Amino acid sequence: MQKNAYFNGLTIPLMLLLPQLAITVVFFYWPASQALWQSFLLEDAFGTSTEFVWFENYQALFSDPGYLKAFINTLIFSSFVCVLSLSVALLFAVMADRAIRGAEIYKTLLIWPYAVAPAVAGVLWLFMFDPSLGMLARGLQRLGIAWNPRLNGNDAMLLVILAATWKQISYNFLFFLAGLQSIPKSVIEAAVIDGARPMRRFWTIVFPLLSPTTFFLLVVNIVYVFFDTFGIIDTITGGGPSGATETLVYKVFSDGKGGSNLGGSAAQSVVLLVMVIAMTAVQFKFIERRVSY
């Protein structure tokens, strides 16, 4: 039995790392390299004819006005979903963290939506807000609001933002709650004795102590909105109307799967990958400095 906190030699560290490395290679590096290779090819759906076209797929991509539109849609969609899901989750967590009767039930109910598959979540929201079938849509129309996500791009965007936010709140809630509960009660009590009011206590003590959690969630949420939301968009709007809810990842999905444009779709996923790597690097370099562990 070794007593030091670190291992001598390479064998044991490598063996311990191996499963994780193997999984990363098989499920990330290998497919990523395939996507890179595919993005240089022009191929028919069946793969019976293949031509190496260098950067032609990328050129086509950047001269496509639809791609710029998808880029802007992604910015709007991801900022709203991130800000909303983080702030609402934090609010819920702070409230659930208080000593209230039945807190366990609230917590359980708040965590449930996380178990719902994205496509199911999409259908759920569609049923509530479909202009013909949805109960809530009918309520809006009765109030004189012309709600029609089938044709109105803003309505459609609002709907997918709400659904994607709803789906992510649980996850954020869970981490915020754990973060809040790990803050020593004595620190808060000391502030109370010093006469600090709840809002001041939150912003000067609780929130800074939550910063590692918030930072972690920010990274996770950005990855979520970039990569994990196409199921929701597919079931609710299918990218429509007129491309108003087509985000970058949805375009990868619809061009590649529905359109069998494999080269173009691969080029898009490479661009997306580079963007997320860059964003993650920026986050760790600049935002993480403000995080106190």
Added chain:
Amino acid sequence: MSVAAFVLGGAAPALAQTEIQWWHALTGANNDVVVRLSEEFNASQKDYKIVPAYKGSYPDTLNAGIAAFRAGTAPHILQVFEVGTGTMMSAKGAIKPVHELMKDAGEAFDPKAYLPAITGYYSTAKGDMLSMPFNSSSMVMWYNKDAFKKAGLNPEAPPKTWPEVFEAAKKLKASGFEKCGFSNAWATWANIEQFGAWHNVSLSTKTNGLDGFDAVLNFNSPAFLKHWTNLVDLQKQGVYDYSGRTNNGEGRFTSGECPIFLTSSGFFGNVKANAKFDWGNAPMPYYPDIQGAPQNSIIGGASLWVMGGKKADEYKGVAKFFTFLSDVDRQVKLHTESGYLPITKAAYEKVKASGFYKDKPYLETPILSLNNKEPTENSRGLRFGSLVQIRDIWSEELEAALNGQKTPKAALDAAVERGNQMLRQFERTAAR
């Protein structure tokens, strides 16, 4: 000795029977039809066994087939919707053309026995049949007779022309159908593809793509502009109300929300089961001032493609199964029970002779529309590669016009231009 006997006795029947995989996209009552047909065929002979498998929606089934082909595990028979025809026929080596299959297997096969409106869609310019028609449908106008009575319209004389439809829809709206006087499913099928055929106006050069993948779209013409402009105006007035790209909006007819609704004749089963009002259908409306209208409608639905690279013995089984499917009585039964079109002339004649359509005229409407006139270059069908994606582009532009982002003219021009870009890219991958 006993072991040998066991092996021979136990394994021989299994070896003798060749399994044939059939991937399809039909659900509910239509899935039952697929299963029943397979069982009947399996019971009718001992050498082959059809194994049907449901693979999701039409696009999902096509993708599953493509992915399986790339992995070397393609099924023998793949059901592909009409939109995927261009993609399938361009894949040399990935498919086995039906005319070749039947010849190689020595099955009696006469392409002229099938309804020309259907086979034209699935044949080469030379007339060689590439895939086996299976479930074909066409577009019709479903209407709510009770709503017509309520609005003071004659329920037995549905509107024939587009101006008549607009008038009727306005009256229907005034009588209480505030959200939607008329609508349609399959936005591009109704307002581009069927519209072009029905008005004898071209979608592209090269016989709408049937004569080659170098076709150039040209449907930004006055006829289309007129129709799209009308739709946009009526959407603003709330007389027309857009119902989406696919058939998700079909429920608006059966629920009574939209009293006039254009969609597939294959909607029949759903209407019969769910509409709680008196209903009927009629041919698609037309503009009387466009010369040649109404021409003839084109088909929708799906056909069966045989995948390449299988053993001769397996192909023999597939060919036998296709002969079995084409049998007159079997087609009669399929047509009268499911509402899909009969694929052979003999089956249609037999149903007509039996007087079946007197009680159920709505089952004949799509056939009469398909056979309305001898097909022209503009109405024989259409075949574009990447049509699944092109349809999305077309829908996007139509939506942009309907929600006021673009003028109908700008949207139509963009639909043509962006569609052409897709066609040129497809041409490059298909030509080699």
